[in-house]
Amino acid sequence: MNLEKLKESMYQLVVETSTNLPKDVRRAIQKAKHRENEGTRAAMSLATITNNIQMADENVSPICQDTGLPTFKVKTPVGVNQLEIKEAIYEAIVKATKDGKLRPNSVDSLTGENSGDNLGAGTPVIKFEQWEKDYVDVRLILKGGGCENKNIQYSLPCELEGLGRAGRDLDGIRKCIMHSVYQAQGQGCSAGFIGVGIGGDRSSGYDLAKAQLFRSNDDVNPNESLRQLEEYVMEHANELGIGTMGFGGETTLLGCKVGVMNRIPASFFVSVAYNCWAFRRLGVSVNPESGDIQEWFYQDGDLITFKEENEAEKETAAASESNVVTLQAPITEEQIRELKVGDVVRINGMMYTGRDAIHKYLSDNDAPIDLNGQIIYHCGPVMLKDEEGTWHVKAAGPTTSIREEPYQGDIMKRFGIRAVIGKGGMGPKTLAALKDHGGVYLNAIGGAAQYYADCIKSVEGVDLMQFGIPEAMWHLKVEGFTAVVTMDSHGNSLHEEVDKSSLEKLAKFKDRVFN
Ligand SMILES: O=C(O)C[C@H](O)C(=O)O
Numbered sequence: 032m033n034l035e036k037l038k039e040s041m042y043q044l045v046v047e048t049s050t051n052l053p054k055d056v057r058r059a060i061q062k063a064k065h066r067e068n069e070g071t072r073a074a075m076s077l078a079t080i081t082n083n084i085q086m087a088d089e090n091v092s093p094i095c096q097d098t099g100l101p102t103f104k105v106k107t108p109v110g111v112n113q114l115e116i117k118e119a120i121y122e123a124i125v126k127a128t129k130d131g132k133l134r135p136n137s138v139d140s141l142t143g144e145n146s147g148d149n150l151g152a153g154t155p156v157i158k159f160e161q162w163e164k165d166y167v168d169v170r171l172i173l174k175g176g177g178c179e180n181k182n183i184q185y186s187l188p189c190e191l192e193g194l195g196r197a198g199r200d201l202d203g204i205r206k207c208i209m210h211s212v213y214q215a216q217g218q219g220c221s222a223g224f225i226g227v228g229i230g231g232d233r234s235s236g237y238d239l240a241k242a243q244l245f246r247s248n249d250d251v252n253p254n255e256s257l258r259q260l261e262e263y264v265m266e267h268a269n270e271l272g273i274g275t276m277g278f279g280g281e282t283t284l285l286g287c288k289v290g291v292m293n294r295i296p297a298s299f300f301v302s303v304a305y306n307c308w309a310f311r312r313l314g315v316s317v318n319p320e321s322g323d324i325q326e327w328f329y330q331d332g333d334l335i336t337f338k339e340e341n342e343a344e345k346e347t348a349a350a351s352e353s354n355v356v357t358l359q360a361p362i363t364e365e366q367i368r369e370l371k372v373g374d375v376v377r378i379n380g381m382m383y384t385g386r387d388a389i390h391k392y393l394s395d396n397d398a399p400i401d402l403n404g405q406i407i408y409h410c411g412p413v414m415l416k417d418e419e420g421t422w423h424v425k426a427a428g429p430t431t432s433i434r435e436e437p438y439q440g441d442i443m444k445r446f447g448i449r450a451v452i453g454k455g456g457m458g459p460k461t462l463a464a465l466k467d468h469g470g471v472y473l474n475a476i477g478g479a480a481q482y483y484a485d486c487i488k489s490v491e492g493v494d495l496m497q498f499g500i501p502e503a504m505w506h507l508k509v510e511g512f513t514a515v516v517t518m519d520s521h522g523n524s525l526h527e528e529v530d531k532s533s534l535e536k537l538a539k540f541k542d543r544v545f546n
Pocket residue numbers: 096097175176177178218219410411428429430431477
């Protein structure tokens with residue numbers, strides 16, 4: 032095998048997967064977009080999403096800043112050296128990280144140290160298999176952490192909120208899948224794609240679920256029972272009304288693929304792998320002698336660039352500018368008290384990133400800067416430093432906020448923070464603190480990392496770099512950073528409302544459907 036060529040091919044696969052959403056995924060997103068009613072939050076969010084997809088294409092930059100745990104599935108003809116392929120993949124990963132196409136995402140679980148190049152114990156994941164065909168098949172998925180955290184595994188029989196008993200049969204499986212979509216709410220950056228694995232044990236069940244994510248979104252399940260199940264879920268999951276980013280809306284699910292394997296008598300698992308709309312998975316066939324790419328998978332049909340509809344939407348957005356509230360830090364309590372759930376805000380000036388490590392740190396240390404009246408952005412960006420030592424933002428969308436629930440309220444009060452921006456919403460503890468202290472939660476569109484990077488005009492500084500690039504506190508100067516108030520200082524939470532109404536809707540699917 033020509034190793035140099037193979038390294039190039041693997042690099043191309045990594046860059047394309049991170050920056051260029053596959054055609055089947057684009058089709059699903061476009062369909063969802065056309066279903067939403069103009070002027071709704073869901074339509075606005077989907078417009079941001081399609082804008083972001085176009086920007087990632089044009090900038091050849093990550094669609095989402097979380098480039099996940101790179102997972103490769105490789106099939107090789109007998110006689111091909113798998114160690115060489117592994118080496119080529121490692122090199123491609125290191126180079127793509129250096130070039131800002133992947134975020135350094137490999138973190139020592141005990142020390143918290145970021146390896147900086149995406150290599151480390153267990154990362155990336157590469158799974159080999161031999162086959163009879165004469166070419167090498169390499170598939171890659173970049174599945175981010177927010178949606179990974181929404182995976183769920185059911186052990187049947189069980190009791191499910193809203194749905195009652197799920198037994199050991201097709202109907203019990205149906206209930207589990209419906210519940211899995213409900214429990215994800217908007218936190219995995221809905222609308223999502225799910226892969227479901229029936230049977231196996233706890234680990235092979237999840238593997239089977241994840242393997243479904245490698246199916247084309249447009250295929251038809253050859254197993255008639257599973258085909259019916261997939262169709263049922265696609266039709267009814269959208270009736271839950273969770274919608275894009277959990278803002279409510281017509282589309283909650285973009286794809287559902289179910290696989291089945293045998294189990295042992297005592298176990299009956301239904302495993303669900305949830306993938307965000309930023310469904311980054313591609314594949315190539317590689318010539319085993321030359322190392323060249325012969326064909327790209329998931330790329331049948333026309334390419335939807337979203338260019339024209341994005342242009343048209345920009346004009347409509349400009350026309351409705353009057354409903355937007357502009358915020359600039361430092362923000363006063365009075366300004367915050369005026370904001371209500373549903374308001375759209377546009378931020379100019381400074382914001383500071385802070386996610387998991389920072390929230391833990393601030394819970395028992397002083398802040399490195401004065402945060403009084405300031406805005407915290409739950410974000411772990413992709414950053415590159417140029418030769419002069421200046422930092423540049425390559426991708427910077429929000430991260431899932433709920434992980435900071437144990438800390439957020441206390442930290443806001445202690446440091447006088449007035450606004451936090453993130454995605455997926457927060458819980459009752461934060462809501463109470465927002466009311467008490469005079470704070471607001473702003474929801475940005477998850478996965479729209481290019482769209483937000485474009486709003487960041489300069490990086491003014493950085494603190495706590497010991498936590499690594501995604502976890503450091505970046506001082507960002509922004510212009511026109513748009514987000515929606517989803518939790519206000521009057522005790523209102525859109526997330527609480529959608530959770531409640533979607534649970535009521537879930538309960539409508541209680542009755543038996545499959546015998
Ligand atoms: O780690 C991130 O930047 C985001 C993460 O994928 C998330 O969805 O919370």
